[in-house]
Amino acid sequence: MIGVSLVGLGEIGQVHLSALRSSDHIQVSALCDLDEERLNGSCRGEWLTTHFDQILERPDVEAVDICLPHNMHAPLAIRALESGRHVLLEKPMAMTVAECDQVIAAAAAADRVVGVSHNQLFYEPHQMLSKMISDGSIGDLRTIRARLAIGGRYGSWRSDPSQAGGGLLIDAGVHRIYMLQELGGPVVAVSANMDMPGMEESYSIILEFSCGAIGTIDATYHGPSGLFDDQIEVVGTQAILEVAGCEAQFEGFDDGPSLRQWSNGAWETIETSDSWDRSVAKSVQAFFEAVSRGVTPRVDGVTGRSTVAVIEAAYRSAREGIRVELPFA
Ligand SMILES: NC(=O)c1ccc[n+]([C@@H]2O[C@H](COP(=O)([O-])OP(=O)(O)OC[C@H]3O[C@@H](n4cnc5c(N)ncnc54)[C@H](O)[C@@H]3O)[C@@H](O)[C@H]2O)c1
Structure with missing residues (x-):
């Protein structure tokens, strides 16, 4: 104990x-x-x-x-x-x-x-996604698309950058970053566009992975009321995988299959059972x-730091209008 x-x-x-x-x-x-x-x-x-x-x-x-x-x-x-x-x-x-x-x-x-x-590393559909990439089930990984669309801006301390450290990216956006690191591997470069870097309410980010694949994130607070869309789609040379969303399920936005695969011309549901709170x-x-x-x-701590490093690089990219390379050991 x-x-x-x-x-x-x-x-x-x-x-x-x-x-x-x-x-x-x-x-x-x-x-x-x-x-x-x-x-x-x-x-x-x-x-x-x-x-x-x-x-x-x-x-x-x-x-x-x-x-x-x-x-x-x-x-x-x-x-x-x-x-x-x-x-x-x-x-x-x-x-x-x-x-x-x-x-x-x-x-x-x-x-x-x-x-x-x-926590989303422990969500079963995400773990299955990770395994199906690493064991080669989808062929070679090419792109990962992560969505984040929320119906309304969060308030309280989250609306104060001195307490939050930024806007949507350093709050709910953190889950998108570590999930893409998990699925794509080490990130070697980051390019970002934001409406208001440091107080961002909408942004898009491109991550370049050391394996040669590309990750994209598009995010906004300005969806219709009740929306929570955090779907992830992975494209490989042999298959596409889609996770309907971890918090989307919790927020009652998505009631479709948690994980599905398209390969050989047909969609197939992959059975999983898990939830955000679990x-x-x-x-x-x-x-x-x-x-x-x-x-x-x-x-x-080292893994936690690597996620903050990608976030910091995204802020720098958006502020300076440059592609930011990250050291990769
Ligand atoms: N993993 C997830 O899905 C997820 C979801 C929500 C929040 N979070 C994270 O959890 C953290 C907290 O977020 P939250 O939504 O629970 O915030 P919250 O505002 O709901 O709760 C914060 C609590 O901290 C208390 N508090 C503030 N200052 C304190 C201090 N000095 N000493 C003791 N208590 C203090 C407040 O009274 C409040 O009860 C953040 O890091 C946030 O990003 C993660």
Whole structure:
């Protein structure tokens, strides 16, 4: 059992809380949120506080799960790591690559583990997509098209770039970036267009993968009310694969087959059964189970940083009107 304190009991914090409570490997020792009503309403006997630093004084807190606005990810992760706690961060790992580097350095100095919840990697249709690309079922990978269209702009801290680190890209757009990295492999160059870089509400991005394939993302907040479209389509030389969307299913936008393939002139549905909230639960539980077993988590700090590096390159590309190359080792 690993003792975990959850920090941030908002929208995603509640999904983390259910996942933490339902794992046999995790003891939820403490909860922290600035909002006392939310704190009390979430409590099932855990120790409660509105002050982050107080959880770091408790011996039963071995790890901290951070579900906070983006500007708090790096500073609070560093405080927790320096106090000897392992840290799971919600996406994105931090607002900049420089912040990610500080978090990684703090983890190394304290010999603790940092990970990031890239939950859609755990969504079964996405895992099947990844496997069918890597085992050659679709032939050679040529293009990956990722959509993100939402019916209305998110508010609260998300509308403040100083708290969010940007607009739609560094918020819901993060899932598109790490999924394309998962499916296409290392990204060697990024070209982006945005309506308002840093406060973007619509954008398009081209990713060039080291394997020679191309990834495209088009995204907007300005769809009709009720829309959530996060479909992914993969084109190979032998087949096309389509995932109807991970959050689309959760938001009730899509009720078609989760995964289908077109090859030899016909569409075929590939049976899968999973959901967005289960992908979050699996992602959270996998991190703490990896830490308990002393193995590297699926999304460690280096992987989390690589996603922020692509996001940062996209902002630079959009601001300067250039194609930005990324170092590829
Ligand atoms: N994986 C996903 O699909 C997904 C979905 C939603 C949000 N997220 C991510 O989760 C994180 C949180 O987003 P959210 O939608 O849950 O936000 P939210 O606004 O719903 O919740 C944030 C919570 O943090 C609390 N808080 C703020 N500052 C605090 C502090 N200093 N100490 C303690 N508590 C504090 C607030 O009171 C609030 O309860 C972000 O990184 C976001 O990108 C991920």
